[in-house]
Amino acid sequence: MGVLEDKANARLFYKYLSKVYDRINQFIWTEAMRDDALEWFAIEADDRVLDVGCGTGFATEGLLQYTDDVHGLDQSRHQMEKAFAKFGTRDRVRFYRGDAERLPFADDAFDKVWSSGSIEYWPNPVDALAEFRRVVKPGGRVLVVGPDYPDNPLFQRLADAIMLFYDESEAQRMFEKAGFVDIEHHIQQNAPGTPRAITTIARAPAADEADGAVAANAAAGDADDAPDSEVDAEA
Template sequence: MGVLEDKARARTFYKYLSKVYDRVNPFVWNEEMRDEALAMLDLDADDRVLDVGCGTGFGTEGILQYTDDVYGLDQSRHQLAKAREKFGKHDPVAFHYGDAERLPFKDNTFDAVWSSGSIEYWPNPVEGLREIRRVLEPGEWTVVVGPDYPNSTVFQKVADAIMLFYDEDEADRMFAEAGFVDVEHHVMQAKPGSPRAIVTLARAPDEHASD
């Protein structure tokens, strides 16, 4: 387990990163990449959408281009404070402080779930994915964005020491174990030489099986 897959350390990390996150993020995950990934969800105006690990609201902004029925959840109060500051007191987003591995929502609540830049900090990513499946309506879709595993042996060692990096084979295993079907992956990169993102589109089965 990487050092930032510990929730307390991750919260401390984001306490300081929240101050510069919106300036740093575009070098790894920019608007063009976000919008391409969001288009995979094929959202409608009346869809209820959850943003898991919403951070300062970069993904949330993209979701709001499709629907106003948006919920954001994050375990960092500092990131949530930045998001609320960005959207204002009367924004349409219902922000929640909470844990991706214990989502505070009822079964079958959402028409789609989005999560970008969050799974790499989950100590038990399969549990987080199961929670996403639980709160999704049967047959509906999620997009989860995480860091693609580096090719370089040196960077692999660094990546393993920090947080979760994974390739398509590992993503297949995690999503299958979490109960998803129709799983597909897309690797994106802001520019040559920058870190790659692995974007996974997956569907909750038509009938939710008990875990």
């Protein structure tokens, strides 16, 4: 587990990173990349959307271009204070401080769940994804953006020491284990040589699909001897 896959470490990290986050983020997860992901996600005007790991509100701002019913959750008070300055505490967005692995919402509470730049800090990503499935309505979709695993062996060792990086096959495994279907992956990059993002969009089974999906994924999990990946973050 990387050093930032510890929730206390991640909170401390963002206490300081929050001061410059918006200036740094624009070179890694750009507005154009965000807007492409939003297009793929196909948000409807009446959708109720949860932004898990909303941070300073960069993705939140994009979500508000599609729907007025946006809810943001994050574990970092310092990051959220930046978002409050942009949107107010209860004006355009309803904010919550909480943990991605223990979402403080009822079952089937949202039409869609979005999370960008958060999964890499979750100690138990499959548990968090299972929470996403719980709070999204049957048939609803989720979108998660995380860091794609680097190709260079030296960078791989460095990445593993810091936080969760994962490739398309690992993303597929995690989403399937959490019970999602219709899973698709997109690799995004600002420019050649810059860090790549892996954007995964998946659907929660509709009510008449759920039992079959659970059984299939349980069987797949029993056949997989590899230990679960672990990550850190709260939303």
